[in-house]
Amino acid sequence: MPDLVTIPARRGKAAFVAAGQTVRIVNTHGAQVVDTWAFSRHDLSEFMSMEHSRTAMLRLRPRIGDALVTNHRRPILTLTEDTAGGVHDTLIAACDSYRYEGLGCTEYHDNCTDNLAVALAELGLTPPETPSPLNLFMNIPWTVDGAVSFDPPVSTPGSHVALHAEMDVVIAFSACPQDILPINGTARRPTEAHFAILEATA
Amino acid sequence: MPDLVTIPARRGKAAFVAAGQTVRIVNTHGAQVVDTWAFSRHDLSEFMSMEHSRTAMLRLRPRIGDALVTNHRRPILTLTEDTAGGVHDTLIAACDSYRYEGLGCTEYHDNCTDNLAVALAELGLTPPETPSPLNLFMNIPWTVDGAVSFDPPVSTPGSHVALHAEMDVVIAFSACPQDILPINGTARRPTEAHFAILEATA
Numbered sequence: 001m002p003d004l005v006t007i008p009a010r011r012g013k014a015a016f017v018a019a020g021q022t023v024r025i026v027n028t029h030g031a032q033v034v035d036t037w038a039f040s041r042h043d044l045s046e047f048m049s050m051e052h053s054r055t056a057m058l059r060l061r062p063r064i065g066d067a068l069v070t071n072h073r074r075p076i077l078t079l080t081e082d083t084a085g086g087v088h089d090t091l092i093a094a095c096d097s098y099r100y101e102g103l104g105c106t107e108y109h110d111n112c113t114d115n116l117a118v119a120l121a122e123l124g125l126t127p128p129e130t131p132s133p134l135n136l137f138m139n140i141p142w143t144v145d146g147a148v149s150f151d152p153p154v155s156t157p158g159s160h161v162a163l164h165a166e167m168d169v170v171i172a173f174s175a176c177p178q179d180i181l182p183i184n185g186t187a188r189r190p191t192e193a194h195f196a197i198l199e200a201t202a
Numbered sequence: 203m204p205d206l207v208t209i210p211a212r213r214g215k216a217a218f219v220a221a222g223q224t225v226r227i228v229n230t231h232g233a234q235v236v237d238t239w240a241f242s243r244h245d246l247s248e249f250m251s252m253e254h255s256r257t258a259m260l261r262l263r264p265r266i267g268d269a270l271v272t273n274h275r276r277p278i279l280t281l282t283e284d285t286a287g288g289v290h291d292t293l294i295a296a297c298d299s300y301r302y303e304g305l306g307c308t309e310y311h312d313n314c315t316d317n318l319a320v321a322l323a324e325l326g327l328t329p330p331e332t333p334s335p336l337n338l339f340m341n342i343p344w345t346v347d348g349a350v351s352f353d354p355p356v357s358t359p360g361s362h363v364a365l366h367a368e369m370d371v372v373i374a375f376s377a378c379p380q381d382i383l384p385i386n387g388t389a390r391r392p393t394e395a396h397f398a399i400l401e402a403t404a
Contacts, residue, residue, distance in 0.1 A: 050253070051295035051334040060293070060348040071332075073300040091262070091293075093253035098275040129331050130273075132253040144346055146262040 002196040007034065009192045010177035012115030014123050016041060017165045020200035025173070025193065027084060027137050030157035031185030032193045033176040035094050035112040035133040038068075038076050041168040044125065046070045048077060050090040050132040060142065061088050067166065068134060076169060077134075081162035084155035089135035091148060095178055096130075103180045110177035119172045127172075136161055138176075138183060152182045162198075204398040209236065211394045212379035214317030216325050218243060219367045222402035227375065227395065229286060229339050232359035233387030234395045235378040237296050237314040237335040240270075240278050243370040246327065248272045250279060252292040252334040262344065263290050269368065270336060278371060279336075283364035286357035291337035293350065297380055298332075305382045312379035321374045329374075338363055340378075340385060354384045364400075 004026070007013045017023055025034055040046040049071040054060060056069045064082055067075035093099075094116065100109035113130050120127050137159075139151040165171075173195065179188045206228070209215045219225055227236055242248040251273040256262060258271045266284055269277035295301075296318065302311035315332050322329050339361075341353040367373075375397065381390045 049295065051293065054350060055294050055301075058350050060344060060350060071295075073298075073304055091253065092257050093251065093273070096275075099257075102275055132334070142262060142344065142346075142348075144344075146344075148256060148260050148262060 002198055004194045004196050007173045007175045007193045007195065009175055009190050010110040012112070012119030012172060012174040014119035014170055014172040015197065016123070017169050017171050017197055019165050019167050022080060022162050022164045022198040023171055023195055024081070024160050024162045024198060025136055025195045026158060026160040027153070027155045028157065028194050029191040030155055030159065031153045031187070032191045033138040033153065033178070033184055034136040034193050035174040035176055036136050037116055037127070037131055037133050037172045038169045039127070040070065040076070041170050044170070045128045046072050046074070047128070047131050048134065050134065054090060061090050075166040077163040078166060079161060080164045081160065084137055084159040084161055087137070087139050087154045088161070089138035089140040090132070091140055092135060092138065094130055094133050094174070095176065112174040112176055115174035116172050119174070120170065123170065125170060150181050150183050152185050204400055206396045206398050209375045209377045209395045209397065211377055211392050212312040214314070214321030214374060214376040216321035216372060216374040217399065218325070219371050219373050219399055221367050221369050224282060224364050224366045224400040225373055225397055226283070226362050226364045226400060227338055227397045228360060228362040229355070229357045230359065230396050231393040232357055232361065233355045233389070234393045235340040235355065235380070235386055236338040236395050237376040237378055238338050239318055239329070239333055239335050239374045240371045241329070242272065242278070243372050246372070247330045248274050248276070249330070249333050250336065252336065256292060263292050277368040279365040280368060281363060282366045283362065286339055286361040286363055289339070289341050289356045290363070291340035291342040292334070293342055294337060294340065296332055296335050296376070297378065314376040314378050317376035318374050321376070322372065325372065327372060352383050352385050354387050
């Protein structure tokens with residue numbers, strides 16, 4: 001079994017993933033949203049883009065076999081496994097200090113935007129901007145009329161997705177610290193999650 | 203009547219708009235998508251963000267009375283009039299050279315991303331990035347299942363929207379040069395559009 005890496009509760013974690021490797025992201029406790037970003041390892045200004053991916057996939061969220069693409073419209077990650085019910089989000093921005101101020105926080109609140117920056121800094125890197133993330137396990141249903149809502153995840157403990165790297169990437173995750181809305185479950189208690197990097201198979 | 207400014211076919215145009223003024227964008231010939239961006243005039247790194255706006259509006263596209271917000275989650279433009287059927291898009295990236303390469307073009311094709319840069323350059327400004335635009339008059343229907351498609355506009359000649367500036371902004375438009383897909387009408391013939399800046403009323 002490959003090593004499991006911890007994405008600590010309320011924190012970020014980044015890693016290098018080579019083309020051909022697959023990253024398996026495990027929703028260890030079942031109700032944790034994991035904001036996910038990917039940047040070209042050789043040019044951080046090329047990165048996974050939700051607005052370009054929706055255009056390429058012609059879908060609001062990826063299904064197994066769909067490739068997420070970069071802002072240069074090249075495939076970067078392909079969703080190859082999903083035991084989490086297929087419910088992920090491409091529509092909603094990463095949370096940030098402004099979000100928590102708007103929700104009434106008067107002191108600093110952990111947030112996914114800062115977690116991305118810290119996770120990349122641990123690798124000696126700086127994100128060129130905060131791309132809109134692929135929000136794994138995040139449940140943002142929409143209606144025919146265009147309304148969206150923030151609902152608890154439908155994923156279960158130990159459920160996972162796998163993302164196949166189509167190029168050499170820096171991948172970054174944030175175990176979303178949202179504890180005011182029920183997006184990380186009705187308990188409003190963010191938890192750790194885990195990932196593993198699987199070698200390319202022949 | 204205020205002066206009408208032309209957004210030339212396949213080109214961009216930017217302008218300064220003061221807080222309290224309203225911009226009326228006219229779909230002069232009826233089937234032209236107008237990609238729209240807004241930046242804080244005093245800090246271009248704060249700009250209208252579709253992923254933050256969907257979060258604030260809890261909608262996939264704005265309705266009359268909805269405020270689009272910045273990446274700092276502050277209201278920047280409010281939709282105050284819409285005679286174009288309410289069909290606009292927040293989901294799809296601005297077209298770019300990569301898009302047209304992917305559609306088979308072997309020579310340079312005008313594109314909204316470059317149009318944004320040129321339009322701001324005419325004001326002596328440089329966009330910090332290419333935010334995902336508010337695509338006025340663009341018809342991207344979605345299904346309950348999450349499929350999206352690129353359909354011709356439902357707007358009519360002379361129909362318009364009005365956007366009220368909530369702060370001093372630099373607004374930029376691109377009359378989308380897409381002539382391969384029918385997003386600018388089944389004739390696939392991009393046209394000019396127009397806008398006017400209306401003074402604040404007491």
